[in-house]
Amino acid sequence: MSDTVDTANLIYLIVLGCAVMIWFFAANRNSLGKTAQHAAVWGLIFIGVIAAIGLWDDIRATVAPRQSISADQGRIELPRAPDGHYYLAAEVNGAPVRFVVDTGASDIVLSREDAIAAGLHPDDLNFTGQATTANGIVRTAPVRLETLTVGSISDRGVRAVVNSGELRESLLGMGYLERFTSVHITGGKLVLER
Template sequence: MPKEPFSTQDTASAGRTVARGMHYLAWIVLLAMLTVYFNDFVGEQRNPNQHLNYVEAGSGEVVLARNRAGHYVAPGWINGQPVTFLLDTGATRVSVPETLAARLGLRRGAEHKTMTANGVISVYATELDRVQLGGIELRAVPASINPFMPDETVLLGMSFMQHLELVQRDGELTLSIPR
């Protein structure tokens, strides 16, 4: 016997297919929303100072919150380009990863040896025209291009911070230009 064009069996099968598709779509949307939420959550845990991107230079002071690992991480600018800083009072100079230095157009200067936690390495001298962290901007900051740094986080060393007053209290670090 020939099959009718729209049997109840075909309608039920189509309904199950649509329901299954909607179920998968709901899971995909839920997973996408959770991914966005947790990416923001993890980013905020690593860098609780993300709001500094919106502070203009000139105020001469910045207050940073310590992240969960106990570090001070903050967005900033080198020669007008956005970067992420990790404050490092143990670093003599600002240390820029080589891949980031190339993108910023920094020139390699003289090679010199420096001591790191992993031993002695060769780095290259350079000078940063402008370095901005929140409301603080300094010019002609000595720096090093480091070919061994694995990511694009800049170590903000003492060649920048030596010009500032630093006060640490209750999980916050206040940096200011001395008056």
């Protein structure tokens, strides 16, 4: 099915390109030398766009590398993001959560939105704790996560807190990082090993 759609899209693009070129030559028949130059430039642009689309997966891997997980070795590699942080894509109770790795945080801290996605409703929680943040003191509620999964590496009964304040992204603090025997940065990657 996908090959049929790709072939149909390619035929459509070729027909459209031919129609545009015929119109272009007809509209500029008095100055065919300049018309040929313009057509060559537009042809090169068209070929460049097609090449970029075809190579997008390779380009994206270079521009925005993704985390890699070697479950058999208990190893997670996180590339440094353009903003200088390290991000970990995980699942909390089966819900996808993107964490900022924060060695300055003592706990795993879930934003309200991520807590709700993971089935932890803030209205049902006791915000008895507090944490000092860059934005001041916020209330926190202790929780226990059923599962925290990264690829095929899974932990059960993980302690965390839910933040009552504004938190753009959940934080992966030392409470989780201490589960690894080695945490180091090398070659622009944060490497976690068990």
